[in-house]
Amino acid sequence: MADGATLAMPRAEAPGGASLKRFARRRSTIAFLMTLPLIAVIGGLVAWPAGYAIWLSMLNRRMTQFIGLGNFEILLDSETFRMVIFQSVFFAVTAVILKALIGFWLAHMLHHLPAKGQKKWRGMLLVPWVIPPALSTLGWWWMFEPTYSSINWVLAIFAVPAVPWLGEPWWARISVIIVNVWYGAPFFMIMYLAALKSVPEQLYEAAAIDGATGWQKLRYVTLPMMRNIISITVLFSLIVTFANYDIVRVLTNGGPRDLTHVFASYAFQVGVLAGNIPRGAAVSLFMFPILAVIAFFVLRGVNRRTKEEL
Amino acid sequence: MAQVSIRKVVKAYEGGVQAVKGIDLEIADHEFVVLVGPSGCGKSTTLRMIAGLEEITSGEIAIGGMVVNDIPPRDRDIAMVFQNYALYPHMSVYDNMAFGLTLRKFPKDEIKRRVENAARILDITPLLDRKPKALSGGQRQRVAMGRAIVRDPKVFLFDEPLSNLDAKLRVQMRTEIKKVHQTVKTTTVYVTHDQVEAMTLADRVVVMNHGVIEQVGPPQELYHSPNTRFVAGFIGSPAMNFIPARMENGSGALRLNLPNGIVLPVPAERTARYGAMAGKEVLFGIRPEHLTEPKNLDRQNIAVFELTPEVIEPMGMETLLHLWMQGHEVCSRIDPTTPAEPGRPMQVAADLNHMHIIDPESGRVL
Structure with a gap:
């Protein structure tokens, strides 16, 4: 016109x-x-x-000189940073897998509850996700705290020896993961629940008539129908979990001996507390290329499936 | 292949609503039976109980002589075609059709043979690599039928399979379904709300209403000898005319007093049949094709009277007249060459050899 x-x-x-x-x-x-x-x-x-x-x-510590990839080289040479890479990957991957599994299990349980009770349970199960993590982590810190740990107190009832939740490196790593899973699983649950509800009931009926058992319906109908939501949720959660800061900061503050630092908390320590802003920036940018590549392939897969199937 | 027996089957939902109220039906081996009725009549529920997708509240369903009440759908050896096709969107056409066989651990070459055979019957061989999204509605329906055929089950179940197709495709697929049944001869139970589909496809039609079976019979029998007013009105398009009338007894012969002061003599051979209704209000039922322009006047029991058409619908091969009879609309089917004009009275002839008298209280056709 x-x-x-x-x-x-x-x-x-x-x-x-x-x-x-x-x-x-x-x-x-x-x-x-x-x-x-x-x-x-x-x-x-x-x-x-x-x-x-x-x-x-790409600047030097005083931010006066361009040093190219110098900061990244120094970081890779440092034992502590290599530990941070390991801990970040271990933390993010384990936590995301656990969140995805627990979220899927919860979503399945909820989906099969009668509609009346479902709302109530859904609301309650979402609580961890709506409390500001800094606050809820403080609650967890109290429960893990060595002297008055309520978890240890319960364990003691069953004659289980006290666990050094935050004092010993591996236990500290596990504690951080527990809190992250507790906080993040409801997000997976709600996403998966929505995905489950969008699978047409007739597909399950067709599968039942085709001869599928409960497991086979899950394997051949539910999971393929949820693939896009699973991919996007896992990708999103992976990015957010890699960038997690508050839980580590409140629960362990990177200790013991810098063994529970993840990229974000280490970047804060190096960049803000130690005053080396360029190196802190280098720490926080470290995962960016890897996550970008993962995101590219995941989203391309989602796009292709959407075009072909939905 | 097998017969299906439905004995005293009831389906009640929570709160006591009964969708199916104790029906009995025997379906023979190789038979094509169509359950037809308005929505909410219990036809789909009955089909789903045969499939095992709905629990049976009481009564018994047997397939091939074996009671299947407590047998899950996968062990009933049935195949079902759904209204929305229910194809797995993430699988190719081939995989959709092969899925049931794969789950049953058929050898790969046997699966391939069966899928290719079914694809040939349904003319979908070039589509085997496509995903359902890339198919038209008619093609999807063929794939859904293919999925049923490859299984070679005891019974085919169809749940309104043509409702999502446009009118032209529906007619085409209807023929296709009939052709497939003539080829594979599997016992078939087919649910539809469309009486034309029911009439054209069925060996026997089961008319359901409010959870009960109104009548079972071959299409022609239902058409010409309906048992109830419901069946008389449901089967046939345009529907049968029902005109309130009074049965009078006059000097040994019965006659019907219709609105507009029209009096029709009841054929002598029906006097005994309708005698009990003398002096009572009845419904006079007559199909539009038996209410025509005056013709065959030399035959017996043709009554001619005058009515005024309100609306005239030329259909090409015939013309439908909507006539007015004191507050009752009456439909008549006349030859397209017969002159007719809205508002101008004309002579119409009722062929009383095909009349029906309905007891308005019981709703039964006498």
Whole structure:
């Protein structure tokens, strides 16, 4: 329409003015102008800080000199940082797998409850996810705290010896994972529950008639139908869990002996507490390329399946 | 292949609502039986009980002589075609059809042979590698039928399989289903709300209403000798006309007093049959094709009277007249060459050899 109108314009106008008007009337121009506020917000709050962080990570400690990938080289040489990489990967992968499994199990249980009770249970099971993690982690800290640990007190009833929850490296790692799983499983649960509800009942009926047992229905109907939600939820949770800061900070503060640090808490320690901002930036950017590649492949798979199947 | 026996089957839901109220039905081996009725009549529930997707509250269902009440669907050796096809969206057409056989651990080459054979019967061989999303509604329906055929089950169950297709495709697939049944001859139970589908497909039609079976019989029998007013009105399109009338006894012969002062003589051979209704209000039922322009006047029991058409619907091969009879609309089927004009009275002839008298209290056709 707009183009047609432009063609019909009288020729008397100056060529410069006409082309400017034409430019302003183009659909793409209008679309660009309308999305400009969003572009500004994303640019200001996402792109610029990200670009600045990348720039920072390539400066020396005093931020006076460009040293390329120097910070990353120094980090990889450091034993502590290699430990942080191991701990971050161990923490994120274990926690995400556990959250996914527990979330799936909970979603399945909820899905098969009668509609009446379901709402109540769904609400209760979502509580861990809505409490600010810094607060709930403090609660967990009290339960793990060596002197008055309520968990140890319960264990003692069953004659189980006291567990050094936060004092011994492996127990501390497990504690951090327990709290993260407790906090994050409800998110998986609610996503999976929505996915379960979207699987048409007739597919299960068709499978039952085709001869499928309960397990086979799960294997051949439920899981394939939920693949997209599972991929996206796991990807999202992996990114968030890799970036987790508050649980580690409150529960162990990276200790004992820096063995429970993850990227975010270590970046804070190096960048803010120790004052080496460029190296802190390098720590926090470390996982970015790896996660970006994972995200690319996961989202490509989701896209392809959506086109082919839904 | 096998017969299906339904004995005193009841389906009651929580709160005591009965969807199926104790029905009995024997379906013979190789037979094509259609359950038909308005929505909520219990036909789908009955089918789902045969499939094992609904529990049977009381009574008994047997397939091939074996009571299946407590046998899960997978062990009943049945196959079902759903209204929404229920194809697995993540599997190719081949895998959709092979799924039941794979679960039953058939050898790979046997699965391939059966799927390819079914694909040939249904003319979907070029589609085997596609996903359901890439198929049209008719093609999906064929795949759903293919999934049933490859299993070579004792019984096919169809749950309104054509309802999601457009009118043209529905007619085409109807023929297709009949052809497939003539090829594989598997005992078939087919549920539909469309009486045309029921009439065209069935060896025997089962008309259901409010959870009970109104009548069972071959399509022609249901059409010409309905047992109840419901069956008379449900089977046939346009539906049978029901006109309130009074049965009078006059000097040894019965006659019907209709609105508009029309008096019809009851054929002599029916006097005994309707005698008990003398002096009572009845419903006079007559199909539109038996209410025509005056013709065959030399035959017996043709009554001619005058009515005024309100609406005229030319259909091409015939013309439908909607006539007005003191507050009652009456439909008549006339030859398209017969002149008719809205609002101008014309002569119509009722063929009383095909009349029905219904007791308005019991709803039974006498």
